[in-house]
Amino acid sequence: MKWIREHRFISALIGVLIITLLILGISIRSGIGPGGFINRVYMAIEKPISSLGTTIKKNVSGIFSYRELINENEELREENEKLRNEISQLTFSANELQQLQELSQALNYDFIQNDKNLVTAKVTSLDGTNWTNSFTIDKGTESGIQAENIVLCGQGLVGRVSDTGEGWSKIVPIIDESSRISFYVEGTGNMLGIIEGSEDGSLTGFMLDSNAEISEGDRIITSGIGRYPAGIILGRVVRAGYDSNKQLMELTVKPEVDFTSIDKVSVII
Numbered sequence: 001m002k003w004i005r006e007h008r009f010i011s012a013l014i015g016v017l018i019i020t021l022l023i024l025g026i027s028i029r030s031g032i033g034p035g036g037f038i039n040r041v042y043m044a045i046e047k048p049i050s051s052l053g054t055t056i057k058k059n060v061s062g063i064f065s066y067r068e069l070i071n072e073n074e075e076l077r078e079e080n081e082k083l084r085n086e087i088s089q090l091t092f093s094a095n096e097l098q099q100l101q102e103l104s105q106a107l108n109y110d111f112i113q114n115d116k117n118l119v120t121a122k123v124t125s126l127d128g129t130n131w132t133n134s135f136t137i138d139k140g141t142e143s144g145i146q147a148e149n150i151v152l153c154g155q156g157l158v159g160r161v162s163d164t165g166e167g168w169s170k171i172v173p174i175i176d177e178s179s180r181i182s183f184y185v186e187g188t189g190n191m192l193g194i195i196e197g198s199e200d201g202s203l204t205g206f207m208l209d210s211n212a213e214i215s216e217g218d219r220i221i222t223s224g225i226g227r228y229p230a231g232i233i234l235g236r237v238v239r240a241g242y243d244s245n246k247q248l249m250e251l252t253v254k255p256e257v258d259f260t261s262i263d264k265v266s267v268i269i
Contacts, residue, residue: 119143119267134172140164144269152266156256157232175201186219203253214240
């Protein structure tokens with residue numbers, strides 16, 4: 001023991017040699033050659049290292065794949081937003097085109113000589129709580145608009161200009177309770193009646209001839225008697241019946257113009 005303590009390095013080498021010889025002897029007795037022993041030691045060391053390397057590789061690959069997915073998602077989101085905006089613009093353009101086409105139909109009337117007599121304007125505000133009150137448009141005296149000018153939407157009568165100034169005009173619609181308009185039943189030329197606005201936004205009236213034959217679905221147009229020229233569409237009859245107490249043929253008319261969604265109008269100047 002004293003010699004071992006004094007020669008520690010040599011003793012360690014001898015110990016390693018003895019242990020190696022013992023392992024080799026056991027391997028040979030078990031049928032495993034020196035090469036097999038070395039391979040087993042290498043595999044024991046290489047397997048966990050290889051597994052660790054594969055795991056690191058997968059994690060690194062996953063990080064880059066995740067980053068690519070994020071980038072692709074952002075690109076798809078931007079493209080989707082762009083397409084939504086384009087669809088919105090196309091829808092808006094289609095609505096604008098339809099409204100302009102409806103307004104252009106007003107040029108078919110005989111009392112409009114050319115397009116210089118027609119001013120297109122946009123509705124900007126309601127002056128009351130609903131469309132039975134007057135409303136304001138964004139054109140006025142600078143466009144030649146004057147009080148009592150007639151206002152159309154497509155081929156339907158909207159009303160008249162009650163007041164105007166630079167950049168604005170107030171319109172009184174035909175469904176206003178103060179409006180009274182004479183009309184003919186389209187296609188007859190002699191069945192004359194009077195309609196006026198009502199609280200619910202419809203038109204009610206009566207025929208001057210109590211024996212006049214009028215029925216649901218008939219279209220009525222301005223007669224030309226009064227402030228409105230003849231031939232402008234007012235609406236269609238939705239109810240007609242004889243009132244024995246008043247001895248009048250009464251009727252309810254749905255306006256040609258949808259006042260709940262009107263956006264643009266044309267003013268005849």
